[in-house]
Amino acid sequence: MAVEKNNNGLQLLGFWVSPFAQRCHIALAEKGLSYESLEQDLSNKSELLLRANPVHKKIPVLLHGGRPICESLVILQYLDEAFPEASALLPSDPGARAHARFWAGFVDTKVFECGVRLWKRKAGSEPQVQARKEMVEALRTLDAELGDKPFLAGEAFGFVDVAVVPFAAWLVSYGRLGEFDVEEVCPRLVAWAERCGERESVAKSIHPPEKVWEFVGFLKNKLGDK
Amino acid sequence: MAAEAPAVKLIGGYGSPYVHRIEMALRLKGVTYELILEDLRNKSELLFKHNPVHKLVPVLLHGDRTVCESLVILEYIDEAFDGPPLLPADPYERSEARFWAQFIDQKFARPFWFSFWTGDDVDKRAFLKEAKENLTLLEAQLKGRSFFGGDTIGFLDITACALAHWLGVTEEVTGVTLVNKEELPAFCKWADGYISDETVKQCLPVRDELVAYFSARKEMYMARARATLHK
Numbered sequence: 001m002a003v004e005k006n007n008n009g010l011q012l013l014g015f016w017v018s019p020f021a022q023r024c025h026i027a028l029a030e031k032g033l034s035y036e037s038l039e040q041d042l043s044n045k046s047e048l049l050l051r052a053n054p055v056h057k058k059i060p061v062l063l064h065g066g067r068p069i070c071e072s073l074v075i076l077q078y079l080d081e082a083f084p085e086a087s088a089l090l091p092s093d094p095g096a097r098a099h100a101r102f103w104a105g106f107v108d109t110k111v112f113e114c115g116v117r118l119w120k121r122k123a124g125s126e127p128q129v130q131a132r133k134e135m136v137e138a139l140r141t142l143d144a145e146l147g148d149k150p151f152l153a154g155e156a157f158g159f160v161d162v163a164v165v166p167f168a169a170w171l172v173s174y175g176r177l178g179e180f181d182v183e184e185v186c187p188r189l190v191a192w193a194e195r196c197g198e199r200e201s202v203a204k205s206i207h208p209p210e211k212v213w214e215f216v217g218f219l220k221n222k223l224g225d226k
Numbered sequence: 227m228a229a230e231a232p233a234v235k236l237i238g239g240y241g242s243p244y245v246h247r248i249e250m251a252l253r254l255k256g257v258t259y260e261l262i263l264e265d266l267r268n269k270s271e272l273l274f275k276h277n278p279v280h281k282l283v284p285v286l287l288h289g290d291r292t293v294c295e296s297l298v299i300l301e302y303i304d305e306a307f308d309g310p311p312l313l314p315a316d317p318y319e320r321s322e323a324r325f326w327a328q329f330i331d332q333k334f335a336r337p338f339w340f341s342f343w344t345g346d347d348v349d350k351r352a353f354l355k356e357a358k359e360n361l362t363l364l365e366a367q368l369k370g371r372s373f374f375g376g377d378t379i380g381f382l383d384i385t386a387c388a389l390a391h392w393l394g395v396t397e398e399v400t401g402v403t404l405v406n407k408e409e410l411p412a413f414c415k416w417a418d419g420y421i422s423d424e425t426v427k428q429c430l431p432v433r434d435e436l437v438a439y440f441s442a443r444k445e446m447y448m449a450r451a452r453a454t455l456h457k
Contacts, residue, residue: 055329055363067318074324081317094305095291101298106279117457127457141279 008083010035011063013049015042017215019112019166020072021060022205026162027076029201031086073104076159089159096154103145103152104163110138111167118177119216122225132178136185139174143186150195157199165202168193172209173216232289234259237273239266241431241439243388244296245284249429250384251300255309297327300381312381323374326367327385334360338393342400343451350402357404361389365413372419379423389413390420391430399440 012028012035014021028035040049040059052061052068062069062078069078080089090097117131142164146152152160171190175182183190196202234252236259238245252259264273264283276285277294286293286302293302304312313320337356344350364386367374374382394417397403407414420426431439440447 056333064318069318069321069325071325071328074321074328077324078317078321081320094302095293097305098291098293098298098302101301102293102295105295105298130457 007034007036009065011038012036013038013040013052013059013061013063015040015059017207017212018059019170022166023072023162024060024062024075025205026165026201027079027089029204030089030157030162031079031083033079033083033086073101073108073163076162089162091153091158100153100158100160100163103142103160106138106142107164107167111135111142114138115167115170115174118174119220120224123177125225132180135174135178136180139171139182139186139189143189146188146192148188151192157196161196165193165196166206168196169206169209169212173213176213177216233287235262235287236260237262237264237276237283237285237287239264239283241436242266242283243392244282246387246429246431247296247384248284248286248299248303250379250387250426251303251312253425253428254312254379254384255303255307257303257307257309297331297385300385304381310378312375312384314375314380322367323380323382326364326374326382329360330364330385330389334364338404339451340455341404342396342402343447344455345448345452348455354402354404358409361405361410361413364389365410365416368412368416370412373416379420379425383416383420387420387426390417391433392436393417395433395436395440398437399444 010028010033012021012024014024014037016039025037038048040046042059045057049059049061050057052063053059053070056070058070060070060072060075062075064078064082069075076089079086090100114131114134117127118135121128121131149155151157152164168189171182171186171193175185197206234257236245236248236252238248238261240263249259249261262272264270266283269281273283273285274281276287276292277283280294282294284294284296284299286299288302288306293299300312313323334357337353337360340348340353341350341357344353367382371377373379374386393405397405405414421430
């Protein structure tokens with residue numbers, strides 16, 4: 001597969017610890033597509049970011065020939081469609097594609113959103129305790145969905161694994177904030193996370209759980225309820 | 227002799243714009259389907275069996291496949307059935323349609339809910355302002371065309387169906403006005419065009435019935451809004 005010297009006209013606006021940006025880094029690596037990585041300062045957003053994503057002002061944003069694509073799962077699907085010659089992230093069967101989209105969406109609405117409440121709401125408050133219950137249930141559900149399969153996508157690492165694996169680095173933090181034993185709640189997911197971590201694309205893109213925990217501390221301090 | 231196409235069933239519930247999205251998609255594709263209506267206050271074993279994760283409608287049953295989550299179902303229908311495409315062909319235009327669909331389902335919903343269903347004890351001005359800004363952003367995506375899909379209804383139009391029909395109903399039930407024809411002319415023209423479409427009319431709940439349905443559930447929606455506000 002040819003690696004274009006001009007980075008395929010691709011630029012990724014990201015932020016080091018963002019699981020959404022990491023999805024895109026992993027996807028680009030899996031597809032063997034070179035690109036320019038532009039780390040953003042979210043405390044002082046650049047003109048480039050504000051112009052590229054005026055609606056949400058968030059990363060990640062993929063720029064392809066200068067045109068912006070926003071929302072990580074939209075970016076992943078765009079990469080498959082704009083670069084059909086590179087190895088596909090999504091499977092070809094419509095039923096399997098629906099399965100992948102469903103579970104990628106599940107992580108966004110049930111795990112990530114809940115995770116925000118877990119660090120944002122005051123520890124031990126009613127909303128935070130509610131968030132703990134929801135997180136445990138969400139992780140158990142994901143663990144059951146993985147079941148005995150080597151990957152969420154089945155026999156091989158796929159779109160849904162790309163979408164979910166960045167959150168593996170957050171499990172330690174969720175466990176601490178939620179006061180639950182991650183190994184007890186989702187043992188298969190823990191093993192899966194290690195398996196995925198052996199892939200170069202994943203190893204290069206995600207940060208160790210303790211670094212994430214440090215970042216959560218920073219978030220809690222800055223934006224958490226007092 | 228060709229094998230018979232596997233049966234298509236849609237588990238739905240009265241009054242749901244998410245269910246309407248799927249009925250529209252199936253009809254635009256020319257797919258015959260059986261609609262199974264749930265009583266959403268008394269959900270059936272069938273629904274729990276096919277959507278154990280969210281326990282929500284719509285759910286599409288296609289042969290031995292089950293698909294949940296309306297936007298996931300829309301893409302499935304586009305990919306699994308022949309017929310006119312719902313999404314545009316160009317990858318960049320597809321990414322734009324998906325982006326705005328996510329916008330409608332995520333960023334849009336919250337200020338919309340809180341604008342209409344919170345009580346007089348809540349200062350709605352910020353929610354109304356955000357909801358209006360969201361509508362303005364969406365209106366810009368029409369880019370002078372009749373529909374988001376161009377000359378005909380497509381993926382983003384059916385995704386936005388609640389804005390064409392349910393929004394007006396909600397304004398009537400709650401007495402809160404969000405849309406102003408002077409401020410959002412293209413949006414209003416789109417909404418009128420959508421609800422006048424012959425295919426839409428075949429599966430759109432009748433306005434008066436929907437008003438009665440929402441009015442009867444006003445307390446429930448207000449309680450839900452109150453609970454979510456303090457989450």
